[in-house]
Amino acid sequence: MTETNSHAVAVSGLRKSFGDKKVLDGIDVNVPAGTVFALLGPNGAGKTTTVRILSTLLRADAGHARVNGHDLGQDPDAVRASIGVTGQFSAVDNLLTATENLVLMADLHHLGRRAGRRRAAELLDRFGLADVAGQPLSTFSGGMRRRLDLAMTLVSRPKLIFLDEPTTGLDPRSRRDLWQIVRELVADGVTIFLTTQYLEEADQLADRIAVLDGGRIVAEGSAAELKRLVPGGHIRLRFTDAEQLAAAARALGADQLDADALTLQVPSDGGQAALRSVLDRLDAERISAAELSLHTPDLDDVFLALTSR
Structure with missing residues (x-):
């Protein structure tokens, strides 16, 4: 064809x-x-x-x-x-x-x-x-x-x-x-x-x-590709104790942490490579996250960022 x-x-x-x-x-x-x-x-x-x-x-x-x-x-x-x-x-x-x-x-x-x-x-x-x-x-x-x-x-x-x-x-x-x-x-x-x-x-x-x-x-x-054009995507990690949270922040060079919720946010484009990099660094330091979630901008964010009106 x-x-x-x-x-x-x-x-x-x-x-x-x-x-x-x-x-x-x-x-x-x-x-x-x-x-x-x-x-x-x-x-x-x-x-x-x-x-x-x-x-x-x-x-x-x-x-x-x-x-x-x-x-x-x-x-x-x-x-x-x-x-x-x-x-x-x-x-x-x-x-x-x-x-x-x-x-x-x-x-x-x-x-x-x-x-x-x-x-x-x-x-x-x-x-x-x-x-x-x-x-x-x-x-x-x-x-x-x-x-x-x-x-x-x-x-x-x-x-x-x-x-x-x-x-x-x-x-x-x-x-x-x-x-x-x-x-x-x-x-x-x-x-x-x-x-x-x-x-x-x-x-x-x-x-x-x-x-x-x-x-x-x-x-x-694709919708996923467009969402990655807009800043604001991040990986959210939750840990079971403050020691693990602090160790992860040092390993990942991240400063967006919530000590009360024991969570850490790492900027990410939502791609597979970025997620693998974060997990590899945590594994290298023998740090285990209790929970991981990926957050990406939605199409509303894309629309507002890319259009002038």
């Missing part, structure tokens, strides 16, 4: 301005097929603009992009045929039932009457909506409407789904239900391009995360 074909999204030098306002200033993004990619950034950073460009809803000013192997500029119809988009706001028709919404979407994709109804029934069952399939959408909760919205995106069996802040306004249980659906989709081979304001969401779901600020990608990596 070539590098181009192994990526569901391959973007280089993407630029977009609205008048004098530069929204995207030459971003590069590569999303391996069958993974979850999360794009984080403050309000107005350009997340939705990126999704609109990659889903053919907006034309870029410059740059090159391939989506599911299709050139965005030269073959937008092929791009559209291979993707699904779930925006920030539900796209369901309130005057129709859940079944009618799905059948309408099937008709728009020319599935045929029998195949469309069969696909609608499959999705209603998969998303836990079969029991309310014939009810008006006015009786649906926010979580139910969001599940139906995602089900409509899946009617055409897209290879890549853009989820633009999909859990905005949902309660914690509905949000976690949607997370589970995303995990199941990825297990089936679907690629997810996610934008979100919920950092826990990116931490839970994403294989890789990019932080967008000022029109540029300011950092990219």
Whole structure:
């Protein structure tokens, strides 16, 4: 498999301005097929603009992009045929039932009457909506409407789904239900391009995360890699007596100790090498810790450290 074909999204030098306002200033993004990619950034950073460009809803000013192997500029119809988009706001028709919404979407994709109804029934069952399939959408909760919205995106069996802040306004249980659906989709081979304001969401779901600020990608990596970019990580050791605590502080050259709690903090990037170094030094001095825990910055710390607003 070539590098181009192994990526569901391959973007280089993407630029977009609205008048004098530069929204995207030459971003590069590569999303391996069958993974979850999360794009984080403050309000107005350009997340939705990126999704609109990659889903053919907006034309870029410059740059090159391939989506599911299709050139965005030269073959937008092929791009559209291979993707699904779930925006920030539900796209369901309130005057129709859940079944009618799905059948309408099937008709728009020319599935045929029998195949469309069969696909609608499959999705209603998969998303836990079969029991309310014939009810008006006015009786649906926010979580139910969001599940139906995602089900409509899946009617055409897209290879890549853009989820633009999909859990905005949902309660914690509905949000976690949607997370589970995303995990199941990825297990089936679907690629997810996610934008979100919920950092826990990116931490839970994403294989890789990019932080967008000022029109540029300011950092990219796994959640663990991004957390190691921010100072504040440490190894916390607890000892059974003051003598062991003092000996460990001398051996490790650490001065962040709590004599009452018998604990010692050693700065660490959270990596395996740093942890091994601390344990080797303790072993060399025949010092045994009663308890060890690793503390790393969370994505909130990363977000605040890397973005300017």
